[in-house]
Amino acid sequence: MQTNFESFPILTLHEKLDAGQFALPKLQRAFVWNGAKAAKMLDSVYEGMPIGSLTLWDTRKKNRGLLRISTKVLPPYKNHHRRVLFVLDGQQRLSVLHGVRAGGSVQSGRRGELDFGRMVFRVTEEAGPRFQYRNPVEREWISLQDILASNWIERLGGLPRRSFKRAEDCRDRLLAYEVPCVRVETDDIDDARELFIRINSTGTPLGAADRAFARASEFDLRELADQAAEKMPDTFKRIRDEVVLQTLALLEGFEDLGGDAMDKVVATLNERIRAQGPSAIKQFTKTWDLQQKAMHRALDLLRIQFHVLDDGLLPSQYMVATLTVFFFRHARQPQPEQLAQISRWFWSTALGSRYSGSGYRGNILQDSDYFKRLAANGREVFRVTDLIDPTEIRRASYGKRSAIADAFFCLLIAQKPKLLTNATLMQMEYFASNANRRHKHHIFPRNLLTKAGVGPSSLNSILNLCFIPAEENSKFGARPPHRYLLDYCEKRYFPDVMARHLIPHNDEAGIWKKKARAAYYQFLREREERVCEAFEKVAGCRLFRRV
Template sequence: MKLHPFRDERVSRLHSLLDGGKFAIPRLQRAFVWNGPKAAKLLDSVYRGMPIGSLTIWDTSGRNRDLLRKDARVLPPYREHNPRVWFVLDGQQRMSVLYRAQEGGVVQNGRHQPVDFGRLVFRVTDGNGDEDRFAYRKPVAREWVAVADILARNWKLRLGDLSAGQLNRAQRCRERLLTYRVPIVRVETDSIDLARELFIRINSAGTPIAAADRAFARAAEFDLREHAEQAWAELPPAFRGLSHETLLQARALLDGLDAVAAEAMERVATLWDAQIQADQRAVARFSKEWAAQQRAMHRALDLLRAKFCVLDDGLLPSQYMVSTLTVFFAHRPKQPTPAQLAQLRVWFWATALGQRYSGSGYRQNILDDSRFFKALAEGRAETFRLSERIDPDELRRAAYGRRSSVADAFFCLLVAQKPQYLSNGTEMQVSDFASAANRRHKHHVFPRQHLRQQAGLSQRTINSILNLCLIPGEENSQFGARPPRKYLEPFADNPHFGRVMARHLLPIGEDGGLWDPNPRKGYLRFLKAREALVCAEFERAAGAKLFRRKAA
């Protein structure tokens, strides 16, 4: 391996080399994953002359052309008239932005999100120095000018409507971006193994190498990344937030590997790489087993949605739950029996509420659950047992706006109640509540402003998830900051009022606190009463005792 001395290239020179098809993206590289705002920040750093890190290039002979990543559409393709291939090992994200900022156009990143480089804009109006010069937004005439227009060859023609001062600012932007010098490290070797090791060791400026990316780089004999990305693309749209790590963890469990997280993923790559190196027929065997795994994962997602109201990945208590549940359906490619479903119910609610897939014991819990699911699927008389009952105060401590498996389980439970409108008692559309991030339909039973002003409670106490229910935005907006005894009063005489409140798991008795004129006393009584209601409903859903009993 030969390490060439550092050299700096201007952005304009990099652009010419890219247009000439000199660079290529290897299969072991990830896709372009940046979004528009992050691209704007990079241009701002370049404009200010700040360091953005070096590019690392693997210089190799043309015989390694078969390592080209075929779906890399952000940068120009490699042209075979070049005698050597310059594979980009580090810096693809930055290079892509520097190129596309001049070319413009809309591309789809590796997360299947559109990035419109025509929306990378530079502010040509005067301001406080050079603050806030770049943004990702729609261009505005004579204020926010597209960077692609500024960097174009006919830039003066495109910017003909600017004033002299604005044109000078655009010219300064053009010169700073095009003359910026990017350090390049060029490593020359024809050894694929050395290049893979170099890629894995690199973790400099830019997007850090994820555990899955390391595993993909380890797979020298087959394209593990291509399998993972195709499987990800075939997931239901509501679950496209699942990571490659979820897929690889499922594979590790099905392969019987006693490993979790990054170790599991690298061992999957190493295991199959060795098998394929020994016998090329193992490629077909891997593809067959991978396809069966994906069918099992789709069944797992169907069950999570249908039986536990996990409407999308935003309500999924842990992505590891998909990996372990996939093991069950891999060994039983059909619906669970009533007895098996009863055990799955206990597992789901106990794992989510007990936060079993996070914390110090999560690795062993995942491995234990994988073995449990295999035995359960094969028809053995298995009973899921929770090693320790859950403290019910975990519900009170879980906070709105802070993602946790307890909060996700709580929202799934609320959706499962099939909540109804207060106004007319008809059932709401559960699709309105997909994703815990959809805050428009989250209602604080005791409004935060009311509690802050009247009750003198801490923000953490006010933001307990027990103070939340699912109310459509239009109904929510009518309540404002009034206390519940005020905004509920117009509905209290409706014949469906009691039924609707029960669907929302809200206590309406005198001990429930909703009608108490004392805000502090009423809210604390409400938390206690609702905690009891919610715990009872969780246990009913699980068909098992989950919580420790509090002393009277």
Template sequence: MTDRLDARPTTKIYELEALVRQAWAGNVRIPHFQRDYRWGSQDVSRLFDSILKGYPIGSLLLWIRPAPAGPVRLGALEIEAPAENRALWVVDGQQRLTSLANTLHPDGGEDPRFRLAYDLRERTLSRQAAPDSPWLVPLSVIFDLQRLLQWFAARPEISHLLNEASEVATLIRQFSIPAYQVEHGEVEALQDIFDRMNNYGKPLRRAEVFSALNAGDETADRRLDIQAISEQIDAELRFGRIDDNTVLQAILARRGVDTQRDIRLEFDDHRRRAEVEFPDEDRDAAYGETRSALARAVSFLQHDAGVPHVGMLPYRYLLVVLSRYFAHHPDPVGRDRVLLRRWYWRAALVGTRAWPGGTAGATRKLNTQIRPGDPSGSIQRLLTVTDPAEIALPDGRSFRTNNAATKIMLCGWWALAPRSWTTGAPYEQTDLAATLDGRTTAGQAIAPLFRRGEIDNAKLSWSANQLLLLDSELIEPESVLGGRHPMQSDQQWAETARSHGITVDAAEAVAGGHHTEFLEIRQRTLDDVVASFLRHQCEHRFEDTPPLAEFDLDDEGDNDDS
């Protein structure tokens, strides 16, 4: 029979006020294997709407266990928590409990997800700002009796609505939330419960399951995890956040070619030993080495391949393959780096269409070509299985920032060293990172030049109608076409325009009001820019011979005396 819990779970009914105040005091903790907070403003609104209507909002599952002193992050709240002998670790209910604690806290409204008010006239929830609307009372004010009385004292014109506000406050504070409480000393039991709860009807993403299964002891210092790997690489290289699944794939690819293997056995020495290339390493070593390999792969993309940010990364699975290469061959130099760059861009043009099984099949096939102890041979094999028959250029008349072809185009644009429209100085990679902070596509950095009604609708989606705009000073795209910025000379403006693919002919066309002619000229220019970029990166018709060091140039028939 399988092991049982030391004691059966108990049930307890919490009043919402008591539970929230425990969270504020630091007695509520989120296990570090839990998924991130994901709810948006609509989810939070629905939760409080259910509370006000008296609807059940589901039960919680709490693990009663000691917790160390230290900073605790709960949604947008940063809490300096004391050590607790019986802290409430939230196994199920994190999204609800985090939403409650943040929305009802005085600082919660700083985050728009938790900015929620009650409309005393309409008797409904509202997401409007409250300062100039006395009847729109923030829920954080309603929750706090003293602040609520102060609110009404400062607004005598709504005194007749005090009873309504008091009733809402009582509904919220006294709302009952049932909870199961588990007391057990072994982290494995908690992880088993977590795994079962999240794989019946509402499965977690694979990276979240992997994190849960390999989380370790909650009371220990925080270990490097999947999220921390992404955060550290972003902080170091300003590449943007690599998604959790790609980080997981990199962990698996480094240790073996098949990234679809059973993740529940990954660090089982006896059952997995024959399948991985680092059988003796533990979880912490694997995470640390993967973090280093991923950082080297990202640096290669930025400095050798011309991919400045994850928002311009055409295919994430190619980053996984690169991370495997840099894990086994950390320091390729000279011709090997050139050939690796050629392979990367040829593979980006091939995409997934040449591989049976989509990205999973492509990843496995490419990973198989990378073998320990053979850096140049690994690249040669990658080139052999990837080489496209010809360079297929992206279609510049279909621009979508979440599309791989568009991301390829954007890398070509970045290679032009585009300049600021206000200062004339080339944009820096840090400008791009700041603009795209927290985003996985380049959409935030792109602005349309002409809008619906100004040009033919069919041309709205042309790349010629898009502008890469990273200026911290607010610039309207159409003002760019209206003439130079006061901070720039005529020559600076012309150089800036050229760096964005706007030629003299195109500028003259738009100055004369010929928008269609401008777009057609600029489209040809941008297509040429991307084609030139890809020819340079792929070097498709060049010899792909390995470095001379790979050849045995000694001839046994040579006579040193001749």
């Protein structure tokens, strides 16, 4: 292995990109930067500050089979070159340097998109950031695609003289900036894989899945994971690669979690494929396909049976992994007896935060083994061993996501809540979406509680929340519930609506009391009891300790 240190002006990098000298290897990750991060890097270039180096694997053309196909980020490698320059580190930076000149949009991560036409430079004198990710504004925010274009003088001809000079200065600074490059010459693929893992310190850190992808020398695990991600339901696109690989580890019977499990899976599969050849690849492909089908069945059940409408309501993504084990062994809908046990598992795991904290490892592995038994024997009982303190519900905060809070919102959705104004069923796919947080509102208004001296921990309790359309909530304003509910309490449908929102509403309930502080604390106790009863009803078993 030979290492060379050099640097290139960005203008030269553009020329090399146009010539198709660079390539992304299959072990490289997808583009994940957002506009704000790209703008910050460009500002560093403008100011002459370090942005980190590029690490290039210089190898013979015979290794071009490692090319990552259809990256849609960098120009494609051209086959007439005798050698390939694989980008091992600095892909994100190089992609931005190319994109701001070439324009166009690229996928960023699983759900995002970065439109390079919106990377702009401010040509006016105002104080503030010079680079932003936003729509261009004539004579103020100019697209870098125009500034870096070959016909830039023509494109910027309408600017005032001083603004034109600022744009010209920006162009000169960007194109002249020297990017340090580390070029490593080796034809040993294993050396390149290990180098990729070791050097990734200046960019986006490598996760356990990325390390596993890089070490999968006998099969393209990253490509398989990307294909699986593309086929995920739109509402579950944020399921992490680590969850998919952890599922594979559970199916392979490894008694490990996280990076250790993924490394063992990859090492085992590499060795198996080397020893058995195409037959091992065929068997793995079959297992992988069955795993993806099982995972889709698991997601369907979570959505339909437990009202996890999107990945923003998942108490733990690893619940998808363990439930997938069941559907891998039981490739059809669960029988009623099995569904009853899955219900016990779901609610007790979510409320008990069993997949976090010190006990998460043992719980995940035990649940994986349990689901294998349940798939084989539909009467296998899931035992709830640790009852939950009911006050944990009250202490769960709206402002901080937790498994308990996610379970609480799933429970509310399960009640099929109705609008207070006319008793129409709420369309929960819309109102409960992670993108529509504005439809979760306080039953006792925050301003009212703050003035009454209620502390932050009680003020932000999830028990003070319910699903209310923003338009309906605006009618209530900052009035206490005993006042804004007067408009509806005589309606015939009122008891049913309140019951569906799990809000105690008898004549002596806290919501009718006039002293805000005392009323609120009474309400919390009452709703805590009501919510705990509802949780145990849907779970079909006891979940909480009796106080």
